[in-house]
Amino acid sequence: MIKRVILFCCLILVAAIANATDSCNECHGNRQRMESLGAGGFTVTRLETEAQTHMPVTCSECHLGNPDATEKNKAHAGLARLLVVSKKGLAVITSARRYPLAYDTNPMNRMFPVTGKNGKQVRDASVAAISWHDKKIDTLSQDFEVMRRTCGACHQKEFDEFSKSTMATNGKQSQYKGWISKDRGPHNCGPWFEGNLESMQANTMLPMSPESNRINQKVCNSCHVGCLDCHYKPQKINPADPNSGPHTFMKTPPSESCYGNGRASICHAGPEDRRRGAGYFGGSFSFPEGNDPDVHLKAKVGCLDCHESSKSNLSIGHGMVKRQAQDSCKRCHADVVKTHATTIHRNLSCEACHIQRVAGYQGTYWGPGYIAGAATPYFKYKAYYGYMPGPVLIRDQSGRWIPVKPFPMAVMNQKTSPFKPGLYWRYPLGLPDLKRTDDAWGYVGLFGNLPENNNALLWIQMDKVSHKLGKSRSCDSCHETTDGSQMQKVTWEYSDPGAFTFNGSHEVLANRNGLYIKGMQSEKIELEKGYALSALAPWVYLKDAWQIQGDFSLPVIIDRGKYDLLKNNHDSSKKFGLIHK
Template structure:
């Protein structure tokens, strides 16, 4: 009798599950009914969804809602939806979408929303971002409640581990609590606005409204990762491959997911191809567009092939990815790593020689402007996009030479600053590898001299570069100068709000006396109405102010004749232990 009751319960449970699932499919599986409602494009059935997700989950187990309700409003109540973010106020557009996502060919913007115009679908220009349904509607940050009810309901261990990971808690950027955080210093990405409004307002000369503070933070939150950012991989439906379609999931995140997976320059695309200027993908992700990608892209070596994660080490915890990957070079290049360790250049990182033509930001300034239609003293004028021929090499905290791209930065309208001029490091060298970075910055000072937006906090951004590996730079690019000086001539074009586009250039000099950004010049600048030159181009007034002291010269070659012999003969260099094999 007990057995009969248990079997009855099991059958009833199975029936409820099928019924719950089928209540969604009653509409979405019926093309005629969906077309009569005007949403024929959203027709789907359990079989094709299952083939794409490769999971037995029902519709409501992923999307929530009320699967028992028979009417549209009731069934969709509480449903987790795709977040379509509008340009005005970064507000989620709540009106029902008439069309599904479209798929383009540009890998950076392959996913986009469309709207109807004259009865035809066209790209929706009112949309600034797309986020998946595990993000919060109000802040655009992760929605751990939704994640727990959906992905976490079946993948409890993975969800709990991810919730503690650096990516989930925004463990790096959230430590920049303002422009004058003593432990970290000012950062190109700006401060963490959430929870720090009082401190930011206290050191800002212009009014900083709560709404402006909130909008600034929402702009940051679009990069914050949830479960779907890594594992959801929607694609155009392919009848020849049932696994490809708008519900496609992947167990191991592809490298594209680390770059936003077709939803603009977000996640690691921004920090790598914009800020550091030496990204893995390059191409359409680079600024200016078309910079060469990392040589490993063509060789199909992905992010998780080099960066340790649960794919290679389950003990690391789900969602944790090891930042430092230099130990992985030896797996594919054992001879080069072995001979480099005993060579004359053993104190150079691999990237120091193998990165050239650094793109991305060549200057960034935070001044008053509007973001998503809201006034703020902190708009990021970042589109000084251009090229530096080779990185500048500096010694890291352990004495190893690493490549950086020094570029001028300023935040206007500050009241005070606690920093001392000179070179600083974002994170100390004694932190474990999962927490440490090798990023540096140089504090210049709190300067007067602007006609408005005065008291500008100046620094030199110097993030370490690790990607865009390729052919090694020439010997003369480091040792051509007899006194060890490094000189890079930088060209750029400005294309952000504030002025009509204009071209310019400057030089970066690193020698025994310090690090200097000098000779900043441009063609005539025509500011737009309502913008002041000091907000987006303070360098016009401050000239060559970006400089810090210290010895940034490279080792001097004393025997130039012998150097020329090695320079002109790669075999001789290798046999003499100057370079690796």
């Protein structure tokens, strides 16, 4: 008993000494002092941070700085702090903030910087984005040295594994070395600009400044993750819950963290709800806003419940997440998976039937424009947002039918192209699951006949859509035509820079002869000053150029009479082995 008392007293003494020499706690833990400095909103006590982080660490162990110094500038020297990114040049704002982050109820933009205006706190309109302190101020990319000294100091194994992961190394996107990368082809997200300026300039008909190249890369970097993007979940202080606040951490990353955790449409929100148009969350994350979410969201099935990670398989390595998740379906739907394998539709992926109404990009064009105030030959005119009633089905590399959303793409002012027209796969089938995707693309050609921005490299983006699972599509949505052709009528609205908002439409036709994007039309386009129509809407001049050859038709129904009898009778369809039980 005496030993326990002595030990307890020693711990109190150690804590007292630590607090006595910790200028962070002396200042930020004293509300009266912080308010006298005009920074009352940044008051936080050691007890609050420990309750929210669930970690017995000091301020400096996470934020660095100099806790032994008593003078503000010296104590803040080398401090790792929130990165507030300006719209101008995407530069980090280094001046001290007067207010902490504010919080809203919109899950896509639930946190944002504020500034003072007319005595009130309002959203800071000069800010383009916010990022955490494990990113570099100059590039917005991951700062592995800061991670090593902070998170990695206590979690060395996890840091070592994460630093080698696909997410940490930007392992997928960095493989796109330019628009004419032979291994991967051109991509909707654009190329990896860092380290590729010279080679890209050699094939670009317009000058590309190092500054515009650097800013383009910053846009890429803002989506790629550090430790805090997954495990840090700041939120409004809740007096009833001491675990909630601006220092809240989550051991297992919540699904929201995969979607940027309330910092706009970044991380997987961009590829899923914007580009593929069939995201998990939908709702406010979808473009146009309000598309249906995945049925599993309501059932509270999270990303890591389906996608294998170190949570379910320690050997996979911290920070690695297996993209392919089809094997996880049988954990909850064992009978369905078993009976599906015996049906005539056994070569269809689950998503092929259970995804409808895909939103997001319905066209994207890279041409001259301005990004963060700098002129660039590569601005992404992406806001052709709209709906395709259902995805188009194509055979993947193993012969399985998968759903894709074909949409037209172009990058202007290219000198040459090494590709031949046709269908390509981003990654070969032989690669392990952790290193490949099931995404396809179709090369169209290099086209002229534009008034400017000639030599437009055209392709059809065909990413596999995997989320937004729900009620199965109807039989007629695939088999209404007698020749197996697929037709989807697409409507969209353009709302990016360069022109006043306008509406338009096109059709996607897939048949035994090829894949075609045809009938592109819109309202009259009114350009903004300084923009060319060929940069943001080259389809006006190129019309129906987006097409590739190949058999993209579905199997033809031989006995249409039997089909008509069974298509609306699920019990009979199950009995005859047409659909799963």
